[in-house]
Amino acid sequence: MTSATAPSLASLATPPLDPKHEQRTAHDTPLFSGLPGDIGVSFEFFPPKSEKMEAKLWEAVQELAPLGPDFVSVTYGAGGSTRERTHNTVARIISEAHIPAAAHLTCVDASRAETQKIAEQYWEAGVRHIVALRGDAGEPGAPFVAHPEGYASAAELVAGLKEVADFEISVAAYPETHPDADCPQSDLDNLKRKIDAGATRAISQFFFSHETFFDFREKAAAAGIAAPVVPGILPVTNVAQARKFAGQCGAVIPEWMDGLFDGLDERPAARQLVAATVAAELCRRLYAGGVRQFHFYTLNRADLAYAICHMLGRRPQEQAQ
Template identity: 50%
Template sequence: MTGLSDDVSISFELFPPKTDTGVARLRESVAQLSAADPNYFSVTYGAGGTTRDRTARMVDMVSNQTGRPVAHHLTCVGASRAEIDRQAEALWAKGLRRIVALRGDLPDGETVPADGYRDAAELVGALRSVGDFDVSVAAYPEVHPEASSAEGDLDHLKRKLDNGAARAITQYTFDTDTILRFIDRARAAGIEAPIVPGIMPVANFASLRRFSEGCGASIPDWMFQMFDGLDEAPDTRAMVATCAAAEQCRRLMEAGLTEFHFYTLNQPKVSLAVCRALGLTPDIPAETAA
């Protein structure tokens, strides 16, 4: 693929590290990812708000380091309406304008607090009442595990967008046809907002299998064959992962999609290689011999 860089818009998702060493590594990763000229970065928010302070610090760090917009993830879980409103007001006051609004994962046996926002649709409405935030929400091509039906899941997505969200970012889905069918169903249901495919480059296949089981994302049989025996071969695994993600993006672009959100897992190598395959030309750092 050549000559595509003028058409492609990308963003990179990061998570807040737990250690100073992790923060230093993230700073280096951000420097490398910036070379791909992303539209923005985003920083995730732990279950129940467990990474609240670390998320805020990483948002500030990435913003100061790159000068680019950074989206702060925000969830309903573990906080009252008043607490979330105060947090949103503080984010607006410091000049942050992008938010990824999610309900968040509920710990086993727990529900959203009685005085909290019940779901992401309510959260979006509250954020938009605080300020003119640019809000992104999640979409689920394979249907959210707690949804009553595919139709109910689409209805909920429409509520989030009708309440003021600007776009939907999909959970990663490796079956490209599933993404395209989902977008067709969304359009047929009257959803006109941009739907941005979430792309998951495979950093570690064993870890991906465990994570996918928890979030309801399926892994096609061909991926098991493709990554079989590569757990201890990181260089080959990275090349295979690049080919898989680039091919998915290529097919999505053929269908008219040109915006992609990369779940980087704080590892820049494969995401940068995919960007190269999309026609972008980020500087790739020299690799030292083992």
């Protein structure tokens, strides 16, 4: 093939647009028009490490509270200081914001007796919902090693919590398979063990393709998992940070996201707009597939989660009445 007839690199990289398809798309009903707001939402926060971070967290809680979340959850790590911050944050949300709050609890670095004592303290503080996780060792890539007298898995933790009190329990699901799992089927088998042990629902790790979630939900149902699987949504403003998170949990960051955020490092407002658009479109596609419950990983920021809920028709509850 001579250079005169060879296609350009640009034509190879970008297929020509179909004008009729583009015209039909432009005239379709807008994605977010007329949604009735018939969704349930929940939000995840992490415990603050300073007074400044605590103030930021509380601002986020107060901004999202009018949306009437089913619950908010507060993450948890190994170590006494983190446990105390989680407990204090959850207790404050319940007593001051009057929102149902779920505390995270893991198997890491604690005996069964210690874990059950923590659960008893949560119950006494008014906590009725726990997100039960196996947890990670702390160092990236380090394998999980169970405490000699502790729970060896999330399924064991769920069963142990049910012995303490009649907690509502959420567990984790991994649409793209947990990094420690031998294969997708063994990961599904592990999820079923957690549900069979007494978990109420599964909350998925974040993902960026609606097909990924729907495929996982079908496989979970085929595996005999009847409990609801709620999609976890991570609005991304920092692709490098999201890539770090993804590496820890087995999620895939699609290449097209790099292109969308390219050149926006010094433009935070533009990054926010792109992040909200991408996450809202994902949620809209999930909604079209029948999803009516969404769990947002807020990173202690309210603006993106609030905007997405608004686009999905969720309004402050006093306005919706």
